[in-house]
Amino acid sequence: MVIADGTIVPDSLVPDSADAVLTVDNVFKRFGPLAVLDDVSLTVTKGAIHGLLGKNGAGKSTLSNIIAGLLRHDGGTVLLNGEDVSALPLTARKKRGLHLLSQHSEIFEDLSIGENLLLPDLPRRLGLTTWPALHRLAGSLLESHGMPVDPRRRAGDLGASDRRRLAIIKAVAAEASLIILDEPTAGLAAAERLHLLEWVESLTERGTSFIYISHHNDEVRQLCSEYTVLRDGKVTAGGKAAELSADAMARVITGADVTEFHRIREDHPAAIELSGLVFAGGGPVDLTIGRGEIVGLVGLLGEGPQELMRAMGGLLPIEAGAVVIDGRQARLGSPGQSLGSGVAYLTHDRIGEGLVGSMSVTENLNLGNWPRSLGWLVSGAGMNRRMREARGAMDIVMGGGSQEIGELSGGNQQKVLLGRLLERKPRLLLLDEPTVGVDVAAKEQIHRLIDDATRKGVSVLLLAQDPEEMQRLVDRVVIFSKGRIARTLRAPR
Amino acid sequence: MASKKFLLDNVVWILIVVFSILAGFLNPFFLSEGNLQNVLVQATTLGVLVLAVSFTLLIGEIDLSVVGNLVFSSMVGAYAMQQFGVHWTLAVLITIAAGVLVGLLNGYFVAYLRMNSLIATLAMGLFLQGAVLGATQARTMVVTDEGYSYIGSATIGNWPVMPIALFVAYLLAHIVLAYSAWGRNLYATGGNRRAANAAGINVKRARLGAFIASGFLAGLAGFLYTSYLGGVSVTVGSTTLLYAVAAPVIGGVSLFGGRGRVIGMLGGTLLITVIQTGLQLINVSAYYIQMIGGAMILLAIAVDAFRIRSEERGIV
Numbered sequence: 084m085v086i087a088d089g090t091i092v093p094d095s096l097v098p099d100s101a102d103a104v105l106t107v108d109n110v111f112k113r114f115g116p117l118a119v120l121d122d123v124s125l126t127v128t129k130g131a132i133h134g135l136l137g138k139n140g141a142g143k144s145t146l147s148n149i150i151a152g153l154l155r156h157d158g159g160t161v162l163l164n165g166e167d168v169s170a171l172p173l174t175a176r177k178k179r180g181l182h183l184l185s186q187h188s189e190i191f192e193d194l195s196i197g198e199n200l201l202l203p204d205l206p207r208r209l210g211l212t213t214w215p216a217l218h219r220l221a222g223s224l225l226e227s228h229g230m231p232v233d234p235r236r237r238a239g240d241l242g243a244s245d246r247r248r249l250a251i252i253k254a255v256a257a258e259a260s261l262i263i264l265d266e267p268t269a270g271l272a273a274a275e276r277l278h279l280l281e282w283v284e285s286l287t288e289r290g291t292s293f294i295y296i297s298h299h300n301d302e303v304r305q306l307c308s309e310y311t312v313l314r315d316g317k318v319t320a321g322g323k324a325a326e327l328s329a330d331a332m333a334r335v336i337t338g339a340d341v342t343e344f345h346r347i348r349e350d351h352p353a354a355i356e357l358s359g360l361v362f363a364g365g366g367p368v369d370l371t372i373g374r375g376e377i378v379g380l381v382g383l384l385g386e387g388p389q390e391l392m393r394a395m396g397g398l399l400p401i402e403a404g405a406v407v408i409d410g411r412q413a414r415l416g417s418p419g420q421s422l423g424s425g426v427a428y429l430t431h432d433r434i435g436e437g438l439v440g441s442m443s444v445t446e447n448l449n450l451g452n453w454p455r456s457l458g459w460l461v462s463g464a465g466m467n468r469r470m471r472e473a474r475g476a477m478d479i480v481m482g483g484g485s486q487e488i489g490e491l492s493g494g495n496q497q498k499v500l501l502g503r504l505l506e507r508k509p510r511l512l513l514l515d516e517p518t519v520g521v522d523v524a525a526k527e528q529i530h531r532l533i534d535d536a537t538r539k540g541v542s543v544l545l546l547a548q549d550p551e552e553m554q555r556l557v558d559r560v561v562i563f564s565k566g567r568i569a570r571t572l573r574a575p576r
Numbered sequence: 577m578a579s580k581k582f583l584l585d586n587v588v589w590i591l592i593v594v595f596s597i598l599a600g601f602l603n604p605f606f607l608s609e610g611n612l613q614n615v616l617v618q619a620t621t622l623g624v625l626v627l628a629v630s631f632t633l634l635i636g637e638i639d640l641s642v643v644g645n646l647v648f649s650s651m652v653g654a655y656a657m658q659q660f661g662v663h664w665t666l667a668v669l670i671t672i673a674a675g676v677l678v679g680l681l682n683g684y685f686v687a688y689l690r691m692n693s694l695i696a697t698l699a700m701g702l703f704l705q706g707a708v709l710g711a712t713q714a715r716t717m718v719v720t721d722e723g724y725s726y727i728g729s730a731t732i733g734n735w736p737v738m739p740i741a742l743f744v745a746y747l748l749a750h751i752v753l754a755y756s757a758w759g760r761n762l763y764a765t766g767g768n769r770r771a772a773n774a775a776g777i778n779v780k781r782a783r784l785g786a787f788i789a790s791g792f793l794a795g796l797a798g799f800l801y802t803s804y805l806g807g808v809s810v811t812v813g814s815t816t817l818l819y820a821v822a823a824p825v826i827g828g829v830s831l832f833g834g835r836g837r838v839i840g841m842l843g844g845t846l847l848i849t850v851i852q853t854g855l856q857l858i859n860v861s862a863y864y865i866q867m868i869g870g871a872m873i874l875l876a877i878a879v880d881a882f883r884i885r886s887e888e889r890g891i892v
Contacts, residue, residue, distance in 0.1 A: 396774075398773075398774065417773075417776075417778070418773055418774050418775065418776045419776040419777070419778055421776075422776040423776075428774070430774055435768075435770060435771075436768075436770045436771055436774050437771055437774065438768065438771055439763075439764050439767035439768040439771050439772065439834065440767060440768060440834075441763070441766075441767035441768075441830075441834035441835050442763065442764065442767055442834075446760065446764075450764055450771070450772070450775040450777070451761070451764070451772065451775030451776040451777040452775070452776065453757045453760060455757060459756050459757060459758070460751075460755050460756055460757070461755055461756065461757050461760055463755075503775065
C-alpha cells in the first residue's frame with residue numbers, strides 16, 4: 084500500500100487477515116479529473132470500532148459509500164469477510180451483513196417503533212401481519228439491546244439519539260457483521276452523546292464491528308480501538324487509537340499544526356436593545372448587546388434561545404416588544420425585512436434552509452441579494468466579483484463559481500452561506516450552530532471570520548452545542564430557562 | 577464522458593433530427609419549406625402554452641388550467657369585439673388581461689391559501705371550459721376583424737408571421753428566467769423554498785408571480801390561436817393540455833421545481849409538433865398518432881430518467 088508523507092504507521096497497522104471483517108485494498112476513485120481517493124487501504128478487525136477521521140472533503144463519505152456499495156470505485160478491491168464484494172450492489176452487500184447508517188437515519192415517522200425495527204419482514208399469518216407477535220418480538224429485541232421502550236409508540240416521537248439507536252438495533256438484528264456509522268452523534272448534547280457511544284461499545288461484545296466516522300477526535304480516541312485518517316483522498320495515518328495523542332491526531336488530520344485562535348476581550352459600547360420581546364416560544368426578553376460584542380445563548384432545545392434567534396431573523400412571529408439598533412427600531416416581520424434592518428440569521432440547517440442545491444456556488448452566494456443592472460436584470464459581472472472577493476477573503480476551496488453548491492465540502496458551503504450574510508453588511512449576526520458538521524480547519528477559519536466581523540462593529544448572538552466554541556468566542560453568556568433569561572455571566576478577560 | 581453528457585442533455589434535438597429524417601424518407605414533402613412553415617405555425621400556440629406551464633413547474637407547482645384559460649380568455653376578447661365593438665388592439669389587451677386575471681386567482685389560491693396546485697388548477701380549468709361551453713352553447717365564435725387575425729394569417733414574402741410570435745415569446749422568457757432577478761428568485765424558490773425565504777426572497781410573491789405569468793401566457797396563446805383559426809374554438813382537445821405538460825418535461829424541466837432551461841422547453845414543443853405533423857403526412861390514422869405520440873413521450877422521459885440516474889451514480 085502507498086502511504087502519504089507525514090505519516091504515522093505503527094506495526095499494529097497490519098493485523099492478522101483472519102480477524103478482518105473488512106479489507107479495503109488500494110481503492111481508487113476519481114470524479115472527472117480529480118482523484119478523490121488515491122490508493123486507500125484499511126482493515127477493520129472483527130469486533131472493533133474503527134474510527135475514520137479527516138477534514139470535510141478528505142474522502143470519508145466517498146470511501147464509506149464505496150464500502151457500502153453506493154458508489155462504484157475505479158480500482159482496487161473491497162473484501163467483506165474474505166469475499167470480494169467489489170462488484171456487488173448495496174442490497175447484496177447488505178445481505179452479507181454490511182450496513183451503512185447515514186447522518187439522516189431513515190425512519191418512518193408515522194409507523195410504530197416495532198414496525199420500523201422489523202420491516203420488511205413483519206411476522207405474518209396467512210399473509211396478514213400479526214400485531215401481537217410483532218410487538219412481542221420487537222419488544223424483546225429492544226430490551227436485549229438496552230433500549231427498553233414500548234414498540235407500539237410512534238417512531239416519530241423518539242428523540243434524536245433514540246432514533247439512531249433504533250436504526251443501529253435494526254442493523255444488528257439483521258445480523259450485521261459491519262455497521263458504518265456516519266456522524267451518529269451530530270446534533271446530540273454532550274451527555275446523550277456519551278450514552279450513545281457507551282451503548283455502541285457494548286454492542287461490539289456480540290462480535291459486531293463498526294466504522295465510526297466523526298469530526299470529534301476525542302470521541303474517536305475514547306471509543307475506537309483502531310483508526311484511519313484520510314487527508315486529500317490519501318491515508319495519512321492508521322493504527323491503534325490509544326497510541327496517538329490528541330495533538331498528533333489533529334496534526335495528521337489537518338496536515339499542519341492547528342494554531343489556536345484567541346479572542347481578545349474588551350469593552351463594548353451598547354448598540355442594540357431588545358426590550359420586552361415576546362415571540363412564539365418565549366419572552367419577554369430584555370437584553371442589551373454591545374457594538375462588536377459576542378453574546379452566547381445557552382439553554383436546552385425549546386427553552387428559548389433558538390426561538391429568539393429565529394424570531395429576530397424574521398422566521399418566527401414576534402408578538403410584542405421592540406428591537407432598537409443604533410436608536411432606530413428594527414422591522415423584523417420577515418427574513419427580507421430583518422436583513423433590510425441589518426439583522427442576519429445563519430441557519431443551523433445548512434442543506435434544508437440555507438442552500439439551494441440546484442443552483443451554483445456563485446448564485447448561492449448572491450441569493451436574494453442579486454447585484455442588479457438596469458434595475459431588474461441580475462449582473463453576472465457583479466455576482467462574479469462578489470464570488471472572487473468572498474473566495475479570497477474566506478479561503479473557499481472550490482473548482483469554480485459555476486459548480487453546483489452540493490459538490491463543495493460542508494465547511495466551504497458554510498463559508499458561502501456566511502459570505503452571503505456578510506455581504507448584506509449586517510449590524511447583528513445571529514449564528515445558530517455556525518460550525519455544525521464542519522472540520523477542524525474550517526471551524527478555525529469560521530471563528531476568525533466571526534471575530535473579524537466583530538472588529539468591524541458587528542454584534543453577534545451565538546448558539547453552539549460545542550462548549551469549547553462558546554468558551555473561545557463569547558464575551559458574555561446569557562442562560563435561558565423556560566423562554567426567559569435566567570442568568571448572565573461575563574467571560575473572564 | 578463529456579460527449580455522453582452532451583448527448584443526454586440534448587436528446588430532444590437528436591430525436592427531432594432522427595424523426596425528421598425518418599419522416600422525410602417516408603414522405604419527402606416533410607422536409608420541404610412548406611412543411612417547415614406548417615410545423616412552426618402549429619408549434620406557436622402549443623409553444624406558448626408550454627411556456628405557461630413551465631413557469632409554474634419551475635417553482636415546483638403546476639398549472640393545468642392553461643387550456644381552459646386559453647378558451648376563456650379568447651372568448652372574452654371575441655365577445656368584447658362582437659358585443660361592444662372595441663378596437664382589435666383593445667381586444668387583444670382584454671384577452672390577455674382575462675388570462676392574467678385567471679392566473680392571479682390561481683396564484684392566490686396556491687401561494688396564499690396554500691391550496692394544492694394540481695387540484696386547484698384542474699378545477700379552475702374544468703370550471704372555465706364548462707363556463708365557455710355554456711355561454712356559447714358549444715358554437716364556434718367567428719372573429720372577422722382583420723387586425724385581430726392579422727398575426728395568425730399574414731405572410732411576409734411567402735413566410736407566415738405567426739412563428740415570429742413564438743420566437744419573441746421564447747426570447748423574452750429566456751431573458752426573464754435566466755437573467756432577471758425575479759427569474760432567479762423563481763428558480764431559487766423552486767429549488768428550495770425554505771432557503772429562498774431565509775435569504776430574504778419574498779417567496780409568496782414569487783409564487784404568485786409564476787401563476788400570473790402562466791395566466792398571461794395562456795391569454796397570449798388564446799389570442800394567437802383565435803387569430804390563427806379566425807374564431808374561438810371552444811373545444812380544444814384535452815390532449816393539448818397533456819402535450820403542454822409533457823413538452824417541458826421532455827425538454828428537461830424538473831417536475832419538482834428549480835431546474836429547466838428555456839431552450840429545452842422549445843425543444844420539447846418542437847419534438848411533439850414534428851411527431852404530430854410527420855405522422856399526419858405519412859397517413860397514419862389519428863388514433864395511432866395519439867398512440868405513437870404517447871410512446872415517444874415515454875421514450876424521451878425514460879432517457880431523461882436515465883440521465884438523472886447516471887448523474888447520481890457519478891457515471892456521466
